[in-house]
Amino acid sequence: MSNTNTRRSILILAFPDVQLLDVSGPLQVFASANELAAERGAPLPYAPRVIAAQAGPVMTSSGLALVADSLRSATKGTDTLIVAGGRGVYHACCDAGLTRWVRKQAGVSRRIASVCSGAFVLAEAGLLNGRRVATHWSRCDELAARYPSLHVEPDPIFIRDDPVWTSAGVTAGIDLALALVEADLGRAVALDVARELVVFLKRPGGQAQFSAFLSMQKAGEQFSELHAWMAEHLAADLSVCALARRSRMSERSFMRHYRAETGRTPARMVEQFRIEAAQRLLGETSWSVKRIAARCGFGSEETMRRSFLRVLCATPQAYRERFAAQ
Structure with missing residues (x-):
């Protein structure tokens, strides 16, 4: 099996009352990319894991607990930091230690991303100032009001403003993760992963969140x-x-x-x-x-x-x- 050190480290930040699919959707995209690589005898491209303020179970808003590693387990070799969203995002924003960690970890990561209302955490950490930002359509006005230096766009499924990627809600996290895979490994691999997940069509970031x-x-x-x-x-x-x-x-x-x-x-x-x-x-x-x-x-x-x-x-x-x- 491939050496973990050669794989892109993907950290998905969770917190109490996180939206389950905001975590599991992107996580499965990276896991499926690994599974397809293994089937072809190729090196595994990703080392994804869920992290939280403390190691152990993190209760999602759906009532299903996720097992997470602690923030202390993160290393400077992180490739991508993804912040999930959900009902608990407001408490997460009030955790000064957590937002300080996000800001510090972003500085040693190649790229950072958010799914849905996870954009609030990135904004609270000062990482979105002056940038184009996407979030769940129902949170756009609130995000823009709380952080007026952001250019919040209500329509796109996801926005790439290097090195920051932000996405709309829930299933848009899968679109975001597929776009990250495409940026890393090419369109053919991303389409293979989409087919593996039975995603009908790999949606562009500029497509509207709903018709x-x-x-x-x-x-x-x-x-x-x-x-x-x-x-x-x-x-x-x-x-x-x-x-x-x-x-x-x-x-x-x-x-x-x-x-x-x-x-x-x-x-x-x-x-x-x-x-x-x-x-x-x-x-x-x-x-x-x-x-x-x-x-x-x-x-x-x-x-x-x-x-x-x-x-x-x-x-x-x-x-x-x-x-x-x-």
């Missing part, structure tokens, strides 16, 4: 029928005039009520619906970009390209090359 359509269902009922119709008729005329007419409102009244109900303009919502539909088709079909642009109502490849660059920071072709199902 615009689901978001609007949550927002209220006033325009629910309109949104359902829009999603089914993306290539139709979805101008403000047409949508107002379908809603039996004047344009001015429609704009005012729509913005108040959804927090977005109709144009931005239409664009988001079309982008999400195009993402699915780029990932799941071999259709040409031109055909997808027409099917999703962009009108032209160039219009679709501009929307992708503005929202996803990638062209449709680049999105397909990187994230299409294999």
Whole structure:
């Protein structure tokens, strides 16, 4: 078996009332990378373990205890420090000794990361100042208010701002860990791990935490029928005039009520619906970009390209090359 000293040391920090999947999701990704390497007779790439303020059982918010090593067992040779999230994160932030350890350990680690509300611990340790940050969508406003020097972004599944990686909640920790594996070992290995875990599609960090359509269902009922119709008729005329007419409102009244109900303009919502539909088709079909642009109502490849660059920071072709199902 490979020498432990040649493997990348991965420390996942847990604390009482930690979210179980924030720990076990990333941990299994690294374990699966090791299992695949062992099957191929290759050196094991990772040495992952769970650590906590004290060695022994750490009770998660789900009631299942995790066995952790103590903080004192960490060495200067740590490759990656990952801080999990969960209900107990607020108490963790109040533990001056813990945040001091995180700050010190980050200084001797190649990279640091957080899953979900674990970003609060990194922020409390002063490690996120001036950086782009992701966290669970329900905690974005709170994180931004408590730490105003952070650039909190509510949509991405994860953000890489070297040497710091932050992710959204729960299952997004798996996406983050897969991205870390890809950065270390390449895309092919990361896809093999994703298949091993039966992850349907390796999601890009820039993908929204949830769809615009689901978001609007949550927002209220006033325009629910309109949104359902829009999603089914993306290539139709979805101008403000047409949508107002379908809603039996004047344009001015429609704009005012729509913005108040959804927090977005109709144009931005239409664009988001079309982008999400195009993402699915780029990932799941071999259709040409031109055909997808027409099917999703962009009108032209160039219009679709501009929307992708503005929202996803990638062209449709680049999105397909990187994230299409294999």
